[in-house]
Amino acid sequence: xxxxxxxxxxxxxxxxxxxxxxxxxxxxxxxxxxxxxxxxxxxxxxxxxxxxxxxxxxxxxxxxxxxxxxxxxxxxxxxxxxxxxxxxxxxxxxxxxxxxxxxxxxxxxxxxxxxxxxxxxxxxxxxxxxxxxxxxxxxxxxxxxxxxxxxxxxxxxxxxxxxxxxxxxxxxxxxxxxxxxxxxxxxxxxxxxxxxxxxxxxxxxxxxxxxxxxxxxxxxxxxxxxxxxxxxxxxxxxxxxxxxxxxxxxxxxxxxxxxxxxxxxxxxxxxxxxxxxxxxxxxxxxxxxxxxxxxxxxxxxxxxxxxxxxxxxxxxxxxxxxxxxxxxxxxxxxxxxxxxxxxxxxxxxxx
Amino acid sequence: xxxxxxxxxxxxxxxxxxxxxxxxxxxxxxxxxxxxxxxxxxxxxxxxxxxxxxxxxxxxxxxxxxxxxxxxxxxxxxxxxxxxxxxxxxxxxxxxxxxxxxxxxxxxxxxxxxxxxxxxxxxxxxxxxxxxxxxxxxxxxxxxxxxxxxxxxxxxxxxxxxxxxxxxxxxxxxxxxxxxxxxxxxxxxxxxxxxxxxxxxxxxxxxxxxxxxxxxxxxxxxxxxxxxxxxxxxxxxxxxxxxxxxxxxxxxxxxxxxxxxxxxxxxxxxxxxxxxxxxxxxxxxxxxxxxxxxxxxxxxxxxxxxxxxxxxxxxxxxxxxxxxxxxxxxxxxxxxxxxxxxxxxxxxxxxxxxx
Numbered sequence: 001x002x003x004x005x006x007x008x009x010x011x012x013x014x015x016x017x018x019x020x021x022x023x024x025x026x027x028x029x030x031x032x033x034x035x036x037x038x039x040x041x042x043x044x045x046x047x048x049x050x051x052x053x054x055x056x057x058x059x060x061x062x063x064x065x066x067x068x069x070x071x072x073x074x075x076x077x078x079x080x081x082x083x084x085x086x087x088x089x090x091x092x093x094x095x096x097x098x099x100x101x102x103x104x105x106x107x108x109x110x111x112x113x114x115x116x117x118x119x120x121x122x123x124x125x126x127x128x129x130x131x132x133x134x135x136x137x138x139x140x141x142x143x144x145x146x147x148x149x150x151x152x153x154x155x156x157x158x159x160x161x162x163x164x165x166x167x168x169x170x171x172x173x174x175x176x177x178x179x180x181x182x183x184x185x186x187x188x189x190x191x192x193x194x195x196x197x198x199x200x201x202x203x204x205x206x207x208x209x210x211x212x213x214x215x216x217x218x219x220x221x222x223x224x225x226x227x228x229x230x231x232x233x234x235x236x237x238x239x240x241x242x243x244x245x246x247x248x249x250x251x252x253x254x255x256x257x258x259x260x261x262x263x264x265x266x267x268x269x270x271x272x273x274x275x276x277x278x279x280x281x282x283x284x285x286x287x288x289x290x291x292x293x294x295x296x297x298x299x300x301x302x303x304x305x306x307x308x309x310x311x312x313x314x315x316x317x318x319x320x321x322x323x324x325x326x327x328x329x330x331x332x333x334x335x336x337x338x339x340x341x342x343x344x345x346x347x348x349x350x351x
Numbered sequence: 352x353x354x355x356x357x358x359x360x361x362x363x364x365x366x367x368x369x370x371x372x373x374x375x376x377x378x379x380x381x382x383x384x385x386x387x388x389x390x391x392x393x394x395x396x397x398x399x400x401x402x403x404x405x406x407x408x409x410x411x412x413x414x415x416x417x418x419x420x421x422x423x424x425x426x427x428x429x430x431x432x433x434x435x436x437x438x439x440x441x442x443x444x445x446x447x448x449x450x451x452x453x454x455x456x457x458x459x460x461x462x463x464x465x466x467x468x469x470x471x472x473x474x475x476x477x478x479x480x481x482x483x484x485x486x487x488x489x490x491x492x493x494x495x496x497x498x499x500x501x502x503x504x505x506x507x508x509x510x511x512x513x514x515x516x517x518x519x520x521x522x523x524x525x526x527x528x529x530x531x532x533x534x535x536x537x538x539x540x541x542x543x544x545x546x547x548x549x550x551x552x553x554x555x556x557x558x559x560x561x562x563x564x565x566x567x568x569x570x571x572x573x574x575x576x577x578x579x580x581x582x583x584x585x586x587x588x589x590x591x592x593x594x595x596x597x598x599x600x601x602x603x604x605x606x607x608x609x610x611x612x613x614x615x616x617x618x619x620x621x622x623x624x625x626x627x628x629x630x631x632x633x634x635x636x637x638x639x640x641x642x643x644x645x646x647x648x649x650x651x652x653x654x655x656x657x658x659x660x661x662x663x664x665x666x667x668x669x670x671x672x673x674x675x676x677x678x679x680x681x682x683x684x685x686x687x688x689x690x691x692x693x694x695x696x697x698x699x700x701x702x703x704x705x706x
Contacts, residue, residue: 250471253430254485254536255459268475 002061003052017063027057027070080207088211095218098225101163102217106298109159114151118142125329129336138333141325150300150322157299157326160217160289164224165282172229172281173274176236177262186237197230201291209295220292227288231280239273240266272342279334286327300326356407359540359572360429365402365438367424367596370395373436386595398424399596402438407589408539409570411562413604415583416593422576425593426544429574430463431455442540460489464533468545470525472517478504478528479513485536496535503531507561523554527561534565543575547582559585580619584608584628592616605633609690625691626656634690635672635680643681645671651679655687 008017052058059066109117118139125138145154179186204223212219243266251261267274293301300319307316368376368389376395386397399421406412416422427433428440431447440447447458464485472481479500480487486496504513507527517525526546533541543562547555559582566573577583583590584604591601592615599613608629611617632651646668649658662668666688672680 244471246467246469246471247473249432250465250467250473252432253459253463253465253542254488255456255461256488257456260488265473 002058004054004059004062008063013063013065017065019065027068029057080210084210091211095212095222098163098167098218098221099216101167102160102221105159105163106156106217109155109162110152114146117155118146125333128333130340131336134332134336138329141329145322145325148318150303150319153298153300153303153319154322154326157286157289157301157323160221160224160292160297160299161282161285161330164221164228164285164289165278167221168225168229168232168281168285169278171225172232172277173236175229176233176274176277177240177267179233179237180240180266189233193230193233196226201227201288202294205292205295214296217297220289220295220297223292223295224285224288228281228285231284232274232277235273235277235280236270239270239277242273243269272338275334275338275341279331279338282330282334283327286323286330290323356409358405359408359443360404360406360574361439361441362402362404362406362425362428363439363441365399365425365428365440366436367398367421367428367433368395368436369398377436397596399428399435402596402598404591404598404601406572406574408572410588411566411573411575411586412589412591413575413577413583413587414591414593415577415580417578419595420593421596422578422593423544424596426542426574426576429540429542430459430465460485460536460538462538463540463542464536464538465542465544466526466529466533466546468549470517470522470529470549472525472528472532474517476516477513478509478515478517478520481517481528482513482531482535484532485538500531500535503535504528506534506565507531523550523558526550526558530558530562530565534569540572540574543573545576545578548578555582562586580623581628584623592619604628605630609633621693623693624656625693626659627654629655629690631655631658631670631672631682632680634687635682636686638671638678638681643669645669645681647671648673649682650674655691658682658684658687 008014056067056069056072060068112120121142122135122139126132126135129135142151142154145151175189179189201223204226205220208219208223212222247265247269248261251265256264289297289299290301290304293299293305300322303319304316304323306312307314307319366377366380367373368380370376370393373395376389376393376397379389379393380397380400384392386400389395389397402425404412404414414422414425424433428435429442429447431440431450435448438448442458442462447455450458472478473484476484479497482504483493483496483500486499487493501510501513504510507530509524509527509531512520512524517528520528526549529546533543547558550558562573563586575583575586577586587604589601590604590607592599592607594613594615600607600611600616605628607616608620608623608625611620630651631649631653634655635651646665647661647670649661649670649672651672651674658670662670662684666684668684670682670684671678672682
């Protein structure tokens with residue numbers, strides 16, 4: 001006798017219930033709840049106190065024709081598997097370039113000898129920041145990692161971040177511009193961005209594993225891009241919307257075309273915000289590239305994963321330190337570049 | 352007053368209503384609803400109501416009103432930064448409201464330039480690049496407009512500062528760049544939206560003098576927005592006073608000062624130093640008695656203040672008003688003193704009816 005029997009009896013649905021019974025294997029919860037017959041300590045507590053919520057599982061007990069929650073998750077899975085092949089036909093060729101880019105970057109970063117790569121990175125640091133102190137810090141960090149034989153792993157991680165963050169900017173800035181120009185577009189995009197930002201990163205990985213081969217770098221590439229693209233979109237939109245209304249009015253009054261206004265006024269004035277978005281995007285792709293080692297992303301994340309799997313404490317901690325160093329390097333370099341952009345335009349706002 | 356100047360811009364029956372259904376609200380306004388009633392009953396803001404103004408070529412037309420009177424809205428209709436609800440704006444005989452996007456852009460690029468209250472310079476471009484903005488927007492290469500831009504920077508007193516960025520300049524200097532930018536577009540019409548309101552009083556006076564000096568030479572059609580009566584009286588050839596989106600009175604400033612037709616304007620002008628603003632030509636009489644004896648000669652454009660100084664305060668004197676060596680009028684000091692009494696409302700004006 002189940003709690004909600006009476007509903008189906010009153011409605012005269014008893015016959016329908018028993019006829020279309022969805023009988024499946026017992027769920028794990030049911031199995032664990034099974035108790036020896038005749039030994040029910042809760043039997044003497046009033047039935048009202050123990051009233052279960054009328055959930056799918058509870059109703060199923062009274063009427064087997066009703067699906068169980070397990071059937072819902074199974075249904076989701078089945079429908080995903082049904083559309084999977086069609087989805088794959090569309091998505092596979094569309095995302096294939098991502099695999100090429102990541103493979104190419106991994107190849108380039110790993111085959112370039114260290115005595116070329118390290119000076120190149122230091123030159124890039126100087127170009128972005130114009131600060132010798134920062135170059136010194138970056139040099140010390142990279143040399144330290146190379147000294148403890150983590151150079152290759154660090155380069156793999158950097159290569160993946162390089163490709164993914166670049167694509168985030170290339171895709172995210174235009175989306176942000178489109179959002180800033182249309183309120184409808186903004187209304188439609190914001191919920192998607194909220195979802196991408198709050199969905200636990202592991203959840204991206206599950207459907208991606210079904211869709212793409214684990215040997216394809218695009219598998220983790222897509223996960224990283226989806227996760228890291230949000231801030232650059234948001235801050236581009238915000239930056240362009242924050243441009244002084246009177247300056248926009250002046251641009252209109254002097255007869256600028258939309259294109260002249262966008263490239264000559266809006267983007268240059270939104271640049272500090274866009275750069276802040278790029279900084280956040282890079283940091284988030286670094287966070288995701290570690291998680292993505294679960295699905296075969298190479299790099300320092302692999303060592304962290306090894307530390308967890310085999311309980312190799314030292315391996316995990318040292319790799320973690322390497323990730324922190326990379327994060328600090330990337331953050332400081334992009335922030336220094338941002339500060340240089342700010343110096344050119346922020347003073348105006350204060351005056 | 353010179354009456355033979357062409358009408359450059361003509362605003363006809365212009366209405367602007369802000370809200371979700373301005374067309375429906377327009378009907379209510381035409382049926383006699385006032386601003387407050389429209390707000391209370393239909394939640395639409397009446398921005399401008401039945402504006403009719405003619406602006407003459409080579410004149411400075413000052414549109415004056417307190418904040419919220421619709422003056423900034425009005426000036427933005429001239430280059431259609433704001434679209435009107437109804438009416439016509441005729442520039443050089445063409446209704447700009449019929450213009451398509453391309454023609455409108457041409458109007459903004461070549462016929463009108465604008466100076467803004469908070470300067471609105473591009474912070475990431477140098478002063479020189481800002482000055483050449485109008486030419487750059489037209490697609491002219493930098494080498495073409497650089498000389499021109501430099502010339503105008505010299506003209507507004509910023510020679511040699513072209514390489515600086517706007518934030519390195521003071522407010523007054525930034526607005527000089529704003530004016531140079533407008534002048535460098537070589538457009539016949541200049542719109543100035545409270546151009547000097549954000550500046551210190553001393554610098555503001557400087558800029559007013561600069562504008563008058565440039566105007567003497569360039570004879571542009573200037574539309575100047577101001578909330579400051581002293582500024583308006585100093586600059587205006589034609590003064591339009593707005594209140595709650597309506598034109599209360601318009602005309603020659605001296606005339607408005609001597610014959611205000613609305614208590615609102617009487618209030619406005621009551622604090623003015625009339626002796627400094629009024630000029631001999633406004634209070635002189637026609638020379639009817641040839642045998643009259645005169646204490647001296649004065650110019651029709653002299654202020655009453657300077658005449659009082661000349662006369663030493665003697666009200667018994669009479670002066671001969673001379674222009675180009677000919678007598679054009681007679682100035683009686685008694686008449687002059689009477690003109691200084693501030694409550695000079697017109698007998699048939701609104702104030703006379705209200706009392």
